[in-house]
Amino acid sequence: MTIEVKYSFRTLDTSPRLWYNTSMSKRQQRTPQEIIAETEARLERLRLREAKASAKSDPTLAPLLAHVDDLNKDIREAKKLLGDGPQSGNARISKHQAWIDRISLEMTEAENALEFAEANKASVQAEVAKAMVAFIETSKEISAEG
DSSP, X not given: OOOOOOOOOXXXXXXXXXXXXXXXXXXOOOOHHHHHHHHHHHHHHHHHHHHHHHHHXXXXXXXXXXXXXXXXXXXXXXXXXXXXXXXSHHHHHHHHHHHHHHHHHHHHHHHHHHHHHHHHHHHHHHHHHHHHHHHHHHHHHHHHHO
16 A cells, blocks of 8 residues: 655745735825815805805895796706606606506496496396385285285
8 A cells, every 4th residue: 555645845935915005006196286276166166155145135136046046946846847757747657657547447347337236226126116016916915805
């Protein structure tokens, strides 16, 4: 009996493994011109916001700004109804079309049931009338005999 032994030698890698920050790119530092441009844009937005706030308190501009806000609201609502979103008119119609179809089917079934009930009622009333005539005749015969 022979035993075969296999040896595997690996070379030792003594270099340090850098697993951190290998996929991230280096951070780009902004230039002073970029920082100044961003700060100026922010300052302009703040000035515009302050001007809008002061215009709302101005008695001559306040009604106009309120009217613009109302118009913006009307535009937003119209676009919402005419658009393709879940609150649009087409979406609401298609959503309710299933209800409309079901109600129409129920109405058709009700019409059929009404026709059947009215026809059945007429035949039952005719039978009741016959039975009443027969009952009246038998009671006349009984009273005539007695």
